Amino acid sequence: MKKNVLIIGAGGVAHVAAHKAAMNNDVLGDICIASRTLSKCDEIIESVLRKGHLKDPANRLYSRQLDALDIPATVKLIQETNSGIVINLGAAFINMSVLEACLETGAVYMDTAIHEEPDKVCETPPWYANYEWKRKDRCAEKGLTAILGVGFDPGVVNAYCALAAKRYFDQIDTIDILDVNAGSHGKYFATNFDPEINFREFIKVWTWIDRQWKEYPTHSVKRVYDFPVVGPCPIYLNGHDELHSLSKNIDANSIRFWMGFGDHYINVFTVLRTLGFLSHLPVTLTTGQEVVPLKVVKALFPDPKTLAPGYTGKTCIGNFVKGWKDGKPREVFIYQVSDHKQCYEEVESQGISYTAGVPPVAAAMLVAQGIWDPKTMVNVEELDPEPFIAILDRIGLPTEVKEIQPGGQESFDGSVRELAQELAESTATVTVSAANPMIALAPKSPKN
Numbered sequence: 001m002k003k004n005v006l007i008i009g010a011g012g013v014a015h016v017a018a019h020k021a022a023m024n025n026d027v028l029g030d031i032c033i034a035s036r037t038l039s040k041c042d043e044i045i046e047s048v049l050r051k052g053h054l055k056d057p058a059n060r061l062y063s064r065q066l067d068a069l070d071i072p073a074t075v076k077l078i079q080e081t082n083s084g085i086v087i088n089l090g091a092a093f094i095n096m097s098v099l100e101a102c103l104e105t106g107a108v109y110m111d112t113a114i115h116e117e118p119d120k121v122c123e124t125p126p127w128y129a130n131y132e133w134k135r136k137d138r139c140a141e142k143g144l145t146a147i148l149g150v151g152f153d154p155g156v157v158n159a160y161c162a163l164a165a166k167r168y169f170d171q172i173d174t175i176d177i178l179d180v181n182a183g184s185h186g187k188y189f190a191t192n193f194d195p196e197i198n199f200r201e202f203i204k205v206w207t208w209i210d211r212q213w214k215e216y217p218t219h220s221v222k223r224v225y226d227f228p229v230v231g232p233c234p235i236y237l238n239g240h241d242e243l244h245s246l247s248k249n250i251d252a253n254s255i256r257f258w259m260g261f262g263d264h265y266i267n268v269f270t271v272l273r274t275l276g277f278l279s280h281l282p283v284t285l286t287t288g289q290e291v292v293p294l295k296v297v298k299a300l301f302p303d304p305k306t307l308a309p310g311y312t313g314k315t316c317i318g319n320f321v322k323g324w325k326d327g328k329p330r331e332v333f334i335y336q337v338s339d340h341k342q343c344y345e346e347v348e349s350q351g352i353s354y355t356a357g358v359p360p361v362a363a364a365m366l367v368a369q370g371i372w373d374p375k376t377m378v379n380v381e382e383l384d385p386e387p388f389i390a391i392l393d394r395i396g397l398p399t400e401v402k403e404i405q406p407g408g409q410e411s412f413d414g415s416v417r418e419l420a421q422e423l424a425e426s427t428a429t430v431t432v433s434a435a436n437p438m439i440a441l442a443p444k445s446p447k448n
Contacts, residue, residue, distance in 0.1 A: 001370045002084030002108055003029035006077065008068050008098060009089035010040035012193060012305045012349060013112065013151070015047065016357025017089055018061075019347040020395060022048045025059045027365050032081045034066035035090070041065075047348050068094040074101035083107055085367055087360045092116040092197060096131055099146065103138055108367050110360050112151030113197070114241040121280055122204045125213045126244040132377065139377040146377040150363045151356040152317055152336075153179055153257075154242035156397065158380035159388050160319040160334040161250045166385065168332050168401075172252040172323040176414035177242065180260030182230035183313030183340045183351060187302055188437055189268045192352035195298040199278045202269070206239040208247040208255045209416060218273075219266060221416055222426035223258065227316045228402065229337045233260045236426070237416065245379035252323075256414050264440050266428035272297065308350040311340035315351045320404075320412045331404035331411055336397050346396070355397065362391040 005021055005028050007014050014033065021031050033041040041063035048054060054061055064081070068074055068090050078086060078101060088098045088111040095115035102109035115131040123130055132148055139146050149155055157177050165172060181192060191198040205216040221237035240257040247255060261269075272278050279293045318335020336355070343354040363380075366372035371387050380388075389399050404410050416422065433439040 002368055004081065004083045004085070005029065005031050005364055006081055006083035006086045006107070007031065007033045007089060008035070008066065008074075008086065008094070009091075010035035010037060010044060011089065012308075012353030013357040014089040015044050015305065016347055016349045016353050017087060017361050018044045019048050019051065019053050019349075020358050020361040021364065022053045022061055023055055024361065024365055024395070025054065025061070026056045027368050028085070028361075029368075030060040030062075030081070032060075032062055032064055032077075032083065034064045034068075034077060036065065036067055038063055038065040051347065053347070069097050071097050071100050071104075074098060075104050078102070078105045078107050085364050086110065087364060088112075089357070089360070091194065093118055099132070099135060102146065103135070103142060103144060106142065106144060109144070109146040110150050110363060111148060112155060112356055112360060114149065114154070114244065116197070116200065118280065121200045122206065122239060125206045126248060127241070128244045128379070136377040140375070143375040144377075145367060145373050145375055147363055147367075147372070147383070148377065148379050149241055149245070150360050150380055152359055152397075153177060153240060154245070155359045155380055156336065156355075156392065157317065157319055158242050158246060159383075159385035160399075161246055161255075161321075162381045162383070162385040163389065164319065164321045164332065164334060165250060169321065169323040169325050169330060172250070172321060174254045174322045174414060175246070175250070175252050175256070176320040176412055177240070177255075177257045177318075178225060178227070178235060178320060178335075178412070179258065179317045180227055180230060180233045180235060181313075181315045181352060182227075182233055182260070183311055183315065185307040185311050185350070187307065188441065189264070190302045190307055191304060192307070192350065193304050193356070195301045196294055199269075199294060199297070200280060201240070202238065203278075204239065205237055206243065207237060207257065208243050211253055213247075216416070216419065217423075219261070219269075220419065220426050221422045223412075223414070225412055226410070228333070228335060228400070230314050230316045234262065235260045246381060249379060249381045254414070258414070263428035263430045267430040267440070304350070304353065308340075308344050308348060308353075311344060311350040314339050315355060317355065320414070322406070329406040331406045333402045333404055335400050335402070337400070338397065358396050359392065362388055362395060365391055
């Protein structure tokens with residue numbers, strides 16, 4: 001059993017994780033929040049205390065300054081804080097440095113996203129094989145538990161895949177992971193998590209179809225699906241972290257990921273990308289100064305944490321699974337709905353950060369209790385999903401399971417047609433005003 005948690009990072013997801021860890025510190029012990037900017041860590045602690053979320057005041061909640069790319073410094077901090085569990089919620093660029101520190105100290109390692117190198121985007125699948133899985137043998141040799149991608153997607157959706165295989169299907173045909181945010185933050189344009197990481201995800205689309213990797217242009221395949229609670233939303237075929245492990249660990253013919261984007265998002269994204277502002281590679285200005293366009297865009301955008309107070313609406317994320325049970329076709333939608341306003345009222349966060357920040361704490365609780373402790377490197381779908389989902393139900397992310405009539409009106413068809421046909425239908429129409437850009441966000445007039 002492990003106790004004492006080191007949370008690395010001080011963004012929106014770390015904010016939620018700190019609240020939830022404090023609310024369960026009778027299980028988790030001391031909690032240290034570490035980041036390059038100490039004041040951000042202290043702001044999180046102030047929020048936790050303001051909401052009265054420190055369950056056991058005998059256990060510490062404190063902050064430390066850390067550059068997590070500095071492996072010796074991270075090793076020293078793990079040792080000084082006597083942390084048995086490290087939850088890495090910093091930028092994806094630090095994953096391997098933090099993992100190396102855990103390998104040296106024996107602390108359990110967790111993260112919520114696949115590792116990235118600054119000069120590479122959307123790497124050749126399976127992406128995990130390029131970095132994380134190369135260290136799997138070392139984790140096994142040392143008996144080190146490393147749980148990869150334990151946010152919501154990746155994370156909870158991986159557990160939903162494992163649950164589908166365990167409880168609902170004898171044989172799975174397709175899994176379509178659907179992620180939609182039907183909320184409104186009131187800004188002209190903003191991303192719900194780190195803009196740099198957000199935009200890097202959408203450079204190209206790698207998806208798993210007919211048991212092989214296929215590449216498609218970004219936002220080239222569009223569907224509209226009528227989601228529970230949030231209603232009809234446009235969604236686009238995208239690549240995503242979880243596909244890179246699910247393709248290996250889940251026996252299914254096709255596993256695809258779809259994300260919701262409104263027409264306004266598509267419009268702004270397309271203009272930025274076309275003009276080169278989303279490039280992750282440096283350019284030289286006429287002054288001789290070198291800048292990375294994507295980092296400039298990030299600096300201009302609102303901090304995702306600042307969106308929380310006025311955010312309204314709901315999110316819906318889940319897995320639409322098709323296959324067979326007892327010789328009969330079956331379709332099931334396993335999903336979770338969160339409300340932005342309720343998330344803010346509880347932990348002073350918006351819903352996207354909430355859905356990503358709660359799961360690593362649930363996983364840490366399972367590790368602390370000795371329920372999840374594989375003593376090697378695993379992705380979430382390799383672990384028993386039921387105790388994980390049970391804790392999520394209790395601490396803020398209740399799961400719903402909906403039976404769907406096979407081929408009926410509520411069914412989802414994720415099969416991809418010829419690209420020319422898909423491109424013709426993947427359009428976005430936006431009305432804008434040069435004098436008042438917010439017109440682009442105005443509700444459309446009802447049709448007569």
